[in-house]
Amino acid sequence: MLDLKFVRENPELVKENIRKKFQDQKLPLVDEVIELDKKVRALKNEGGELRAERNSSSSKIGLLMRNKEFEEVEKIKQRVVEINDRLLVLEKEEEELESELKKRMMVIPNIIDPTVPIGKDDSENVEIKRYLEPKVPDFEIPYHLDILEKVKGIDLDSARKVAGNGFYYLTGNIARLHSAVITYARDFMINKGFLYCIPPFMIRSNVVTGVMSFAEMEQMMYKIEGEDLYLIGTSEHSMIGKFIDTILDKEKLPYTLTSYSPCFRKEKGAHGIEERGIYRIHQFEKQEMIVVCEPEQSKEWFEKLYNYTVELFVSMNIPVRTLECCSGDLADLKVKSIDVEAWSPRQKKYFEVGSCSNLGDAQARRLGIRIKGEKGNYFAHTLNNTVVAPPRMLIALVENHLNPDGSINVPEVLQPYMGGLKVIK
RNA sequence: GGAGAAAUACCCAAGCGGCUGAAGGGGUCGGUCUUGAAAACCGAUAGGAGAUUCACGUCUCGCGAGGGUUCAAAUCCCUCUUUCUCCGCCA
Numbered sequence: 136m137l138d139l140k141f142v143r144e145n146p147e148l149v150k151e152n153i154r155k156k157f158q159d160q161k162l163p164l165v166d167e168v169i170e171l172d173k174k175v176r177a178l179k180n181e182g183g184e185l186r187a188e189r190n191s192s193s194s195k196i197g198l199l200m201r202n203k204e205f206e207e208v209e210k211i212k213q214r215v216v217e218i219n220d221r222l223l224v225l226e227k228e229e230e231e232l233e234s235e236l237k238k239r240m241m242v243i244p245n246i247i248d249p250t251v252p253i254g255k256d257d258s259e260n261v262e263i264k265r266y267l268e269p270k271v272p273d274f275e276i277p278y279h280l281d282i283l284e285k286v287k288g289i290d291l292d293s294a295r296k297v298a299g300n301g302f303y304y305l306t307g308n309i310a311r312l313h314s315a316v317i318t319y320a321r322d323f324m325i326n327k328g329f330l331y332c333i334p335p336f337m338i339r340s341n342v343v344t345g346v347m348s349f350a351e352m353e354q355m356m357y358k359i360e361g362e363d364l365y366l367i368g369t370s371e372h373s374m375i376g377k378f379i380d381t382i383l384d385k386e387k388l389p390y391t392l393t394s395y396s397p398c399f400r401k402e403k404g405a406h407g408i409e410e411r412g413i414y415r416i417h418q419f420e421k422q423e424m425i426v427v428c429e430p431e432q433s434k435e436w437f438e439k440l441y442n443y444t445v446e447l448f449v450s451m452n453i454p455v456r457t458l459e460c461c462s463g464d465l466a467d468l469k470v471k472s473i474d475v476e477a478w479s480p481r482q483k484k485y486f487e488v489g490s491c492s493n494l495g496d497a498q499a500r501r502l503g504i505r506i507k508g509e510k511g512n513y514f515a516h517t518l519n520n521t522v523v524a525p526p527r528m529l530i531a532l533v534e535n536h537l538n539p540d541g542s543i544n545v546p547e548v549l550q551p552y553m554g555g556l557k558v559i560k
Numbered sequence: 561g562g563a564g565a566a567a568u569a570c571c572c573a574a575g576c577g578g579c580u581g582a583a584g585g586g587g588u589c590g591g592u593c594u595u596g597a598a599a600a601c602c603g604a605u606a607g608g609a610g611a612u613u614c615a616c617g618u619c620u621c622g623c624g625a626g627g628g629u630u631c632a633a634a635u636c637c638c639u640c641u642u643u644c645u646c647c648g649c650c651a
Contacts, residue, residue, distance in 0.1 A: 180612070183612090183619055195631095196577060200578080211631070221632080
């Protein structure tokens, strides 16, 4: 969400940004917002004046009552009743206009970073850089399910009986590998100076609506029956929620946090659960990182954040590349976003394993995350990025470390977390 | 889950329909005193959201949150949230 003042003062810039994102149908919203804003302010002014009159009249009544000047009191009372009637009308109108205004403000996209490549959709995303050589071995790489089944590491049949499609049992060394990845990633981030957190895995509706749009909420979030609680889709929800309505101390910035959580997603909508196996599932686990910082530091942090993920994958010997989201593919709240994609030697292409986003002050404005400044408070910038999210990440791991006999090499950095095990057979 | 008590500014706390946007302390900041400090004394110190103004300023909202009663709400009523105490249940 943009600053209303900014829209008021820079309508052309806002429109230009909408065009860059190929959302021309939203162009009229800008003028509508400016018009609505004008009306709301006029109403506020009138209401303010009336309230001021009511306040002074009411205290006058107090004085007159003590002097027993009842006739005068009745007169003033009547005037105040009139004021209240008028206020009722004004307030209703103001509320309506404000909700119309907010509705429009919510869908006007955030101003994208000047470095974001212009493009219509995900086909125009831009590869930034590759890390490690994407190798295709001279033997055939089976589908990841077959690899995992061969080492008795997965049981989807039982999962379907117990919970349905989109769930999994990981077993034995693969389950252990899964934990090893999470634990290694946790320590990796702790070593980068991040504060490790285990957040609530359920959050209230007001936090949900604070961190995502209604459409997203409907498509992603599981609701707990009979409670005002939702299962989190990512720990970003509870981690950013932690800062709702706070005024932060300059000295304590930046907040750099890494959190572990299971993530629950309905995966309703466009694709459903088409992919066989553990690529797209209702439940997975994720190590996440978030940063809350000074506005002028967010760009710098953005670079650091996705590079941490790259470094982590490279340390496990998994080839990755960074792919920048073009303007048309960038979610409305985001200033800039880069995906980290891992190499799939089976598909001979890269697939998404992480996503790093700079939200600028958009999220902070929605959630009221401010920094105490010398001359008034201002909104913080927020960023989030995946450290690693197995089991999807395991697809990349097993495909890249598969031996011709179907055994899987454990990357050296994970071996300590696997009791020294070097090969999963 | 049941029964009680509470939520007021940076902290503690008074107030329980109008003169209270809020007594009193502590803290913090400034000053007097002192070689310097402490103590003592004096003074200052209400965060936040919004409107308006070139600006000084003015106005509105604001006593956990949201509703309601009233000419008028920190104060009365309702709902919710949180905290504390006790009981029950449970890793």
